[in-house]
Amino acid sequence: TQLLEQSPQFLSIQEGENLTVYCNSSSVFSSLQWYRQEPGEGPVLLVTVVTGGEVKKLKRLTFQFGDARKDSSLHITAAQTGDTGLYLCAGGASGGSNYKLTFGKGTLLTVNP
């Protein structure tokens, strides 16, 4: 069973601060996705990274995939109250005909005004 550990589980910061969320595993994934979920809604994909060492930027969000494709990080610069939500990482099964996503337990981010 492939496991993804996310840290921290909870994070409460003030608007304007920077933060980093981590997603770690002992398993290799073919891809790593980050989702954001708001209360009462389903997760929405933010980004997919597929190459070891890959860095992607989405406005104030920076995503990095580890060189060995076992870990990833999400960095938010100058957080805003609109960034509040549950951030989930998900690893794609490596190879095979039956594709599955393994989700981490999530990081609940609260950005206070």
Place this chain on the structure above:
Amino acid sequence: NAGVTQTPKFQVLKTGQSMTLQCAQDMNHEYMSWYRQDPGMGLRLIHYSVGAGITDQGEVPNGYNVSRSTTEDFPLRLLSAAPSQTSVYFCASSYSRVRETQYFGPGTRLLVL
């Protein structure tokens, strides 16, 4: 496009009752899946389908049945509801096994008494 739709939004069941959670997508996606989300547990895969007529078990399949008679629909059946099945259920779809972006529905909140 409506995307991924789920019905009902909320449901209360008594132990032992059966019900079907509906999921439909209008994006002609091959791959569909069902997850449950519980506090502190993240999203766990129940069943998935890689195309009409093909289904397979995920991480937590016990107590649930699925079928995929059409590309559009992927219902989840609870045969005899138990309190342990109280959860939020999400249906997701993606274009194919190769493209891994998952589109989630809004969820069904189920309470089993």
